[in-house]
Amino acid sequence: GDEILKRVVEGYRRIRNTLRFLLANTSDFDPAAHAVPIEQMVEIDRYAIALMAHFQAEALAHYERYEFHPVVAKLQTFCSEDLGGFYLDVLKDRLYTSATDSKARRAAQTTLHHITHSLLRILAPFLSFTAEEAWKVFQPQGETIFTETFHAFPDIAGAQELIVKWTLLREVRGNVTKALEEARVANRIGSSLQAEVRILASGARYDALASLGDDLKFVLITSAAEIVKVESEAEEGVEVVTSKYLKCERCWNYREDVGTNAEHPGLCGRCVVNLFGDGEKRSAA
Known part of the structure; x- marks a missing residue:
């Protein structure tokens, strides 16, 4: 019905x-x-x-x-x-x-x-x-x-390895999202961008996270992300800290460099580069 x-x-x-x-x-x-x-x-x-x-x-x-x-x-x-x-x-x-x-x-x-x-x-x-x-x-x-016939995709080198790696990354992201939700319920953060996360990871998980470098925070949709290598799976976990920085008016990230540009006091350095410079470089996300 x-x-x-x-x-x-x-x-x-x-x-x-x-x-x-x-x-x-x-x-x-x-x-x-x-x-x-x-x-x-x-x-x-x-x-x-x-x-x-x-x-x-x-x-x-x-x-x-x-x-x-x-x-x-x-x-x-x-x-x-x-x-x-x-x-x-x-x-x-x-x-x-x-x-x-x-x-x-x-x-x-x-x-x-x-x-x-x-x-x-x-x-x-x-x-x-x-x-x-x-x-x-x-x-x-x-x-x-x-x-139309079905879409012909371009060839992607190592497609299967990419799928395996990102399945692992999405698993970790699921744990981070859970920790962010708990912080939100406890009124420690509003949006996920108000958070900075510290991930304790071992083995393949650590390697996958480390390979993203500075772009990890974009995958997690947080303002900052740090990874710490631990020896065993039992020690793995996620810590959420409320950012102490100001919020950028344009990208809503909380960053240390918000307000450092006198002409655009409401913007972070990343947005200044994206608007008036050569644009930021991304490698993973």
């Missing part, structure tokens, strides 16, 4: 909201002029493309066997957990705070462009009107989506 319908509506809304985000953030992107080659992308973008390609291959295998139901179920999970709950959430900082034409932002848009191409084609067999409506916005010069 009502409960089943409510679930269907929620699932559809999640897919539709994902499409709205993708279309809005690729609206000023022209692949011929702005696309960034795979090898110049930061690691999280390569991971997102590898994950989308993996999901598309799974969906196609189901379609070959006329199994529509698993595709619908997996697609909802993909939109809510892999995209909305992780990649798109992390990406917002780069999309909204990097310079409009910077490589950092264009690489993010290149990734979203690939994801949108693939997602709309996967949707088309069972959400035909939604897929066609979104396709007209996404490719206004193109013909109907039903004349």
Whole structure:
């Protein structure tokens, strides 16, 4: 009855909201002029493309066997957990705070462009009107989506290793999110950006976190992140500290260098560089 319908509506809304985000953030992107080659992308973008390609291959295998139901179920999970709950959430900082034409932002848009191409084609067999409506916005010069073949992804070196590594990173991120939520409930922080985290990690977890360098804080959506190497899994944990710094008016990060630029007292150094300099360099996220 009502409960089943409510679930269907929620699932559809999640897919539709994902499409709205993708279309809005690729609206000023022209692949011929702005696309960034795979090898110049930061690691999280390569991971997102590898994950989308993996999901598309799974969906196609189901379609070959006329199994529509698993595709619908997996697609909802993909939109809510892999995209909305992780990649798109992390990406917002780069999309909204990097310079409009910077490589950092264009690489993010290149990734979203690939994801949108693939997602709309996967949707088309069972959400035909939604897929066609979104396709007209996404490719206004193109013909109907039903004349398209499935999206051809660029090759990504070490795609499987990337998926394994980022699955581990997302596991740690889940623990950090839990610790942040506890700090929020205890009124120690408002948003996650008000926090600085210290992660105690061992073995492969430590190596994966350390490889992100300074970009780890962007993956965790905190203002700072530090990792400490411990010997065993039993010693692992997450510590949350409230930032003592001021909040940047533009990117909302709490940073030591907010107010150091006399001409722009409300901005942090990162935003000053992104607005008036060469833009910050990102390697992982």
